[in-house]
Amino acid sequence: MQKLKLCISILLVMILSFSLLVPSLAEDSIYVWSTNSKEIDENIINVNSSDNNLQDDNAPSNSLNLESGSAILIEQSTGQILYEHNMHEKLRPASVTKVMSILLIMEAIDSGKISLTDNVPCSENAASMGGSQIWLDPRETLTVDEMLKAICVASANDCVVAMSEYIAGSEEAFVQMMNDKAKELGMNDTTFKNCHGLDEDGHVTSSYDISLMSRELLKNHPDITKYTTIWTDSLRDGKSQLANTNKLIRTYKGATGLKTGSTSLALYNLSASATRDDLSLIAVIMKAPSTKVRFAEAQKLLDYGFNTYSFKQFAKKQEVAQTVTVNKGVKRAIEIVFEEDAGVLLEKGKDKQVEQTITLDDNIKAPITAGQKVGEATYSLDGKLLTTVNLVAKESVEKINLFTMTKEIVYKWIDLLRT
Numbered sequence: 001m002q003k004l005k006l007c008i009s010i011l012l013v014m015i016l017s018f019s020l021l022v023p024s025l026a027e028d029s030i031y032v033w034s035t036n037s038k039e040i041d042e043n044i045i046n047v048n049s050s051d052n053n054l055q056d057d058n059a060p061s062n063s064l065n066l067e068s069g070s071a072i073l074i075e076q077s078t079g080q081i082l083y084e085h086n087m088h089e090k091l092r093p094a095s096v097t098k099v100m101s102i103l104l105i106m107e108a109i110d111s112g113k114i115s116l117t118d119n120v121p122c123s124e125n126a127a128s129m130g131g132s133q134i135w136l137d138p139r140e141t142l143t144v145d146e147m148l149k150a151i152c153v154a155s156a157n158d159c160v161v162a163m164s165e166y167i168a169g170s171e172e173a174f175v176q177m178m179n180d181k182a183k184e185l186g187m188n189d190t191t192f193k194n195c196h197g198l199d200e201d202g203h204v205t206s207s208y209d210i211s212l213m214s215r216e217l218l219k220n221h222p223d224i225t226k227y228t229t230i231w232t233d234s235l236r237d238g239k240s241q242l243a244n245t246n247k248l249i250r251t252y253k254g255a256t257g258l259k260t261g262s263t264s265l266a267l268y269n270l271s272a273s274a275t276r277d278d279l280s281l282i283a284v285i286m287k288a289p290s291t292k293v294r295f296a297e298a299q300k301l302l303d304y305g306f307n308t309y310s311f312k313q314f315a316k317k318q319e320v321a322q323t324v325t326v327n328k329g330v331k332r333a334i335e336i337v338f339e340e341d342a343g344v345l346l347e348k349g350k351d352k353q354v355e356q357t358i359t360l361d362d363n364i365k366a367p368i369t370a371g372q373k374v375g376e377a378t379y380s381l382d383g384k385l386l387t388t389v390n391l392v393a394k395e396s397v398e399k400i401n402l403f404t405m406t407k408e409i410v411y412k413w414i415d416l417l418r419t
Contacts, residue, residue: 062086064304066297069267069287070207073301075311075345076215076273076280082305087208090189091286094261095132095155096269097197097205099213100178101164102151102259106221108167109144116145120166122158129157131198131263134240136162146235152227153242155260157196164195171195185212199265207284214258214271214282228257228273247295248272252302258282262291272298279311279345312351313343314379321358321377321391329366329397336360336374339390344379346386355380358391366399 062071062085070091073083081087108114120143122136132155136142142150147163150156164174171194178192189206197203217224231250233242244250245260254276261269268288274281283301288294315321315338323333344354360375368374375391 064297064300066285066300067289067293068285068297070284071286071297071301072207072211072284073305074211074215074282075305075309076218076275076282077311077341077343078345079212079215080345082281082309083301084208087211088189088206089286090204090206091269092199092203092263092266093197093205093210093286094199094263094266094269095157095197096210096259096261096271096284096286097192097195097203098151098155098160098261099210099217099259099271100181100192101160101174101195102148102224103213103217103221104167104174104177104181105144105148105151105163106217106224110221114144114167116143116148118144118166120144120147120162122162123165125171126158126162126165129161129196129198131157131196132245133158134235134242142235148227149230149233150235150242152224152257152259153230153233153244155245157198160196182209182213185209185216187212197261197263197266199263207286210269210271210284210286211282214273214284218256218258218273218280218282225256228259229255246270246272248274248298252299256280260294268294270294270298272302274302274306276306277310278313279306279309281305308347309345310348310351311343311345312354313341314354314356315342315377315389317341318394320394321375324360324364324374326368326397327363327365328400329368330400331366331397334368334397335394336391337394338377339371339373339392342377342379342387342389344386346381350381353381354386360391366397368393368397370394370396 064083066085070086070089071084072081072087074081109116119141121141122138124138127136127138134150134154134156136158147159150159161171164171168174168177174195175192178195182190182192187205187209190209191202191204193200193203229249231244234240235242246257248255252274254274256273256275258271258273266287268291270285272283281302283298285294285298288297317340318337320335320337323335325333357378357380358375364374370393372393373390374393376388377391378388379386
């Protein structure tokens with residue numbers, strides 16, 4: 001019986017050897033599949049690009065009759081501008097400055113440089129801050145978690161200075177980090193002089209730049225909304241009460257943050273974010289004449305966005321697009337997946353008119369490494385390109401040769417003998 005089993009195994013190995021060897025002897029084949037052969041206009045904006053300068057050419061300029069000095073509305077995942085009014089005017093940001101400070105804090109947490117449970121000391125410098133604060137005492141420490149809560153909810157100047165010193169060694173060094181990050185994000189209208197936003201000559205930014213850093217924070221550090229959506233809370237065992245300065249958190253459906261700011265010179269500023277039905281928007285208001293106007297106009301911008309647009313998602317990152325044939329590989333076929341989320345921003349009612357086109361490389365052959373681009377998925381509306389997403393190999397495939405063929409045969413043989 002054992003001899004019969006061994007003979008069957010050898011026969012199967014011989015068959016397997018032949019099946020593996022034949023593809024290596026064949027000519028390279030061409031495999032291209034497309035659901036739509038229509039030519040696409042390559043001059044249309046790709047709203048899934050990493051370029052933050054995306055703008056709808058039809059975005060109105062203050063057609064909403066805003067009173068504020070500057071404003072912008074963007075879609076969070078793409079950065080596409082949906083509305084703008086004096087978006088590059090350089091103005092004083094007040095405590096909206098803290099969006100950048102919070103971004104650097106979150107980067108330090110996510111990189112492992114600091115932890116939410118770390119105890120952060122308070123220096124005399126931090127304790128001396130004016131404006132919004134929780135009255136830190138140089139003799140006390142708070143955890144990073146508590147500091148973040150105080151900064152996001154109560155806009156605590158003393159806490160943000162304490163965090164800047166904890167991360168960078170000094171507020172000055174931290175401010176340099178802020179300016180470096182601003183440059184990296186393309187915030188060309190911005191110069192930071194401090195980490196808290198109290199008025200200082202030369203400390204300026206724009207509504208456009210605020211939208212860039214707000215988007216970076218929300219897109220890459222979504223956990224921040226655990227803090228920015230808190231309405232009321234407390235610290236120091238309930239002895240210190242916190243109330244969110246962003247009233248939209250309580251009154252606006254889907255509000256996720258983000259930061260208020262006001263001084264006698266800056267007037268009233270706000271970066272407001274909200275999500276409804278997979279559509280995430282960021283509205284920035286600067287130099288509003290009153291706190292009532294800043295909230296009303298931020299809401300007006302968000303309402304405009306949600307009433308006009310929808311976000312249509314076609315595929316998630318790493319979702320399988322299809323299975324393709326591989327030439328000269330130890331495997332005959334592999335799955336290809338979306339490299340990034342595939343989605344587009346559309347005017348409402350047009351989501352069913354979008355056409356998908358999948359185009360694969362002319363010759364997909366081994367060796368292939370996991371993550372290697374093998375094609376593209378494009379989405380178009382009325383012949384105009386909306387977005388393009390790379391399709392990549394889900395796994396690696398070795399090229400077939402005597403060694404890899406022998407290795408594959410041995411593995412198959414072992415598997416057969418185990419059964």
